[in-house]
Amino acid sequence: MQFSKDSKRAIRLAKRVLKGRRAFFEVRDLLAARGPLPAGKFRVGVYFADSDVNIYQMRQWYAPLRELSKTHPVLLIARNAAGARQLMHESGLEVAFAPKVTGLERLIVEQPLEVILYVNQNTRNFQMMRYGSRWHVFINHGESDKMYMTSNQHKAYDFAFVAGDAARARLSKALWDYDVDARTVAIGRPQTDHLAGDPPFPDDDRTVVFYAPTWEGDRPAASYGSVASHGETLVRRLLQTGRHRVVYRPHPRSGVVDPAFGAANERIIAALAEANRRDPSAHHVFDQSPQLGWQLSLPDVAICDVSAMIYDRLATGKPLMVTRPLAPEAEIDEGGYLSVCEWLSASDTETVDEVLDRVIGDNAARERLGTWSKHYFGDTTPGAPSRRFREAIEALFVRADEWKARTRS
Known part of the structure; x- marks a missing residue:
């Protein structure tokens, strides 16, 4: 058994070394x-x-x-x-x-x-x-x-x-x-000034659900990922309704620590492909695109784990649900937005379509989102975050010039 583990470890190491050498020579040529x-x-x-x-x-x-x-x-x-x-x-x-x-x-x-x-x-x-x-x-x-x-x-x-x-x-x-x-x-959040791009599906009467879970984490206190606990059930239910469109964007590190987590991720991807095969008009999406744009701003509702993705969506002021981690060790700061967010428990995933209908139609929840968006991001008027980012950089230039002038005198 130990010999098998050592062999696999050696193979993985050899692959990393080979990948690194290929990358090094390609970068050298590009430069x-x-x-x-x-x-x-x-x-x-x-x-x-x-x-x-x-x-x-x-x-x-x-x-x-x-x-x-x-x-x-x-x-x-x-x-x-x-x-x-x-x-x-x-x-x-x-x-x-x-x-x-x-x-x-x-x-x-x-x-x-x-x-x-x-x-x-x-x-x-x-x-x-x-x-x-x-x-x-x-x-x-x-x-x-x-x-x-x-x-x-x-x-x-x-x-x-x-x-x-x-x-x-x-x-x-x-x-x-x-x-x-x-x-x-x-x-x-300067990124919110660049939520561009066109979705790969038509504008129709389907409710678009953005499901963006994080990975499983490398320790119990950081085990926020919902793919295995919530993901398979909620995606299956949304695929069954015929009135939802799922945009699934898993964390790129999904499954690197826990193979079972990675297997659940693969089953969700396969389920989306099968649903599209059965009904080509469904246009469910497994999203791996390098940039986030329409995925945050367009969907009718987003389902996120405890991660930065919550706050990227929060900045848009549109309906949002947060999955409640199953692991009791997972640390949650409920002194901020998480104290008033719309939680999605694993037990609710069998009726997730009904839960989402309620959240989308809740005007009071939408007002809370606006209040918390200001608390987390300040002025979210288009262009304002980019201006503040540029001005922060320029202020440091001024301080650098002042410091250099003092050291020369």
Whole structure:
């Protein structure tokens, strides 16, 4: 038995090594074809040390960063070959590949890089944060009430760009001696200014349900995923009604820890395909697209797990339900939106169509959504979050210029 496990582990390792080598050579060729970056061009860098398995964390920022780059050129700094390859193929932004620390050192000589943005808490972030004379800013890859959002690692950064008042209150409560007023800047959710795209189905009388569960998590306290507990039953029921259209967008890491969770995910995907085969007019969707747009803004109702997806939908002010985790260890902060949200228990999934009808028609619930949207994101008027993001960056430029002037005198 142990020999079999060791063999499988060795095979997985060999595949990762081979994938990494192929990615490295492809990135090398892409960079050679592009040529060197213009020296002194980039004042804003976005640091990403992960492989393509966590590329979803960067994808959330592509559109806001492309918009920012129109006035302030943005450079993506990749440390992993597979991650760099993905960024070069899909981000629409300039990418620097620096697998070794010596590459980072060359980069900060060639580029001003006065503001470095970080989308996650990868331990290799510290290899970039060792360089002073620049602002290191945590921007995260979502807004939620997960315990991740109050990590003491916030203190490692000069500043954190947060969504709004809810994030500030959360940090004030959780972190000792952290000056929230001085070290956080509320920018809203710039991604909501870019919820574009056309759905792959017609505009008809079907009720569109967006089901976007998270993965199973890597420990009991983070086991928020509903695919196995809720997903199969609720999708089966919605496929049976003939009046619903399911847009299913599972987390890209679904099943990486728990094979049973991954198997449930595959069965849901197969059920959607079979339903479309039986009724081609149903147009149910298994969504793997790299960008989120119409998926958040168009559906009549969304069903999300405890994750950042709740808050992406919350910013639209449209009907929303949250799955209640089965695991008693799963930590839930019910002091914020989760204290008044519309919960979906696993026992309710057999009649999920009736539950959704009630939620969609509840005007009082819609008003609550608007109130909480303002608490979490501030001004959600189209264009306002992008303006606040740009102004936050520009304010750091001013502070950088002031600091350089003081050190020269």
